[in-house]
């Protein structure tokens with residue numbers, strides 16, 4: 111499964127060190143829309159999606175009806191199903207039309223053929239290795255900086271949203287496309303929780319789900335703060351597995367901002383109900399960040415404020431659990 115860099119097919123070319131990575135990603139997308147039918151169809155389908163604003167108690171959610179996301183939303187991500195399927199992120203299994211930008215001989219920037227955004231990328235490791243944040247914090251932060259101020263890079267934990275929990279990957283979305291990115295700047299929501307080295311740590315109040323914000327301008331400090339936060343989560347929820355989380359990372363004006371959603375579970379009970387009772391939502395970073403995706407028109411019509419509040423409440427930690435995490439963090 112492991113592909114030495116030298117054996118990568120020639121359509122995966124190193125990034126140009128003299129040009130902004132964001133521009134190269136935009137160019138890749140433009141070129142791939144011409145050369146790869148599945149991607150062109152995905153973007154044609156994105157042009158047709160419907161979006162509506164749902165007012166919830168204390169916050170607003172954008173609901174996107176996106177039939178192109180059916181495969182991802184309903185994907186089987188249990189260990190047995192994952193073991194038995196062919197990994198779709200391994201280089202040798204990528205569609206023959208797919209090109210990629212090789213970054214630091216480690217990651218491939220790939221166009222996502224089932225986009226949620228106009229400019230939706232998967233950033234996958236060139237080797238088949240597990241989705242995990244702790245070993246890869248530094249790369250996550252570097253990728254956020256390399257993608258530049260026009261993009262946000264995000265991570266879904268192996269048990270809460272990653273559709274390939276066995277293959278390390280991040281995603282990139284256009285900056286500001288996920289509501290929490292602006293909500294996290296609202297001074298009225300910010301509650302000071304801690305300062306670690308010079309990193310400021312906040313939580314967001316009255317937000318219907320728990321969200322932690324870390325801001326700092328030194329990579330060593332922000333990395334150390336995130337590790338400390340994860341350690342605090344582990345001390346509150348002991349176990350061998352990675353605590354459930356989704357994280358958005360951005361780098362703008364010399365500042366890293368991480369927004370973490372600590373989670374209690376991936377999918378709400380309603381996902382597993384039968385027939386009409388089933389609600390097909392599978393909250394990962396984008397959804398819990400306030401852009402909820404549903405591939406079914408039925409759910410687009412019926413999801414309302416109280417239902418979404420209920421889903422967020424169910425898959426998030428409680429305020430009390432957050433308090434315990436910050437007590438352990440201090």
Ligand SMILES: [Zn+2]
Nearest residue numbers: 197200238277
């Ligand atoms: Zn793989």
